[in-house]
Amino acid sequence: GAVVSQHPSRVICKSGTSVKIECRSLDFQATTMFWYRQFPKQSLMLMATSNEGSKATYEQGVEKDKFLINHASLTLSTLTVTSAHPEDSSFYICSARDGSGGARETQYFGPGTRLLVL
């Protein structure tokens, strides 16, 4: 199957700093990438949908100025958590949609980034 990578896999930072997470599709072009967040014992919640070359679409309740998303190429999307606070500590997972289309939707998930804000 298609491979999606995320970097870093784990990050610990101080409150008030910004953290950038990269999501790359390694063997296909992803016109659309999704960013999810998962708190302990909770379901994955979609934060935003990122389309290459255009502004991201944020879900209700997600602050676009706090979670900056850039999708500059067909293989890379970045999520920057600005001025991170302890409540932002979570498991951030990206997924990429294979732009070749097909009969069924297929999203390939990255391995996730575990963020801990002290």
Place this chain on the structure above:
Amino acid sequence: RKEVEQDPGPFNVPEGATVAFNCTYSNSASQSFFWYRQDCRKEPKLLMSVYSSGNEDGRFTAQLNRASQYISLLIRDSKLSDSATYLCVVSSTYGGSQGNLIFGKGTKLSVKP
């Protein structure tokens, strides 16, 4: 009402047992249905798509009942390696159009020797 509801479990079963998970969804316009598997502290991985006619993949059988807005997953001859959290996932779109996946909280399965 939550968009996708699942019994959180845990389901503790012995090796070789048959176990069934159920899921209900609230959006009648939902078009695509999936079961994902998520291991502890890992990303979810697609287990199988669910089709209206029902489908089987080895020991796994998925069923969809659109009238009842109900999805099921049956695992036969459980293996220790089946221990994981199983996520019911629904999407409002079909085919290659823009679509977001709505995840249930998952049902935890623990298979014991």
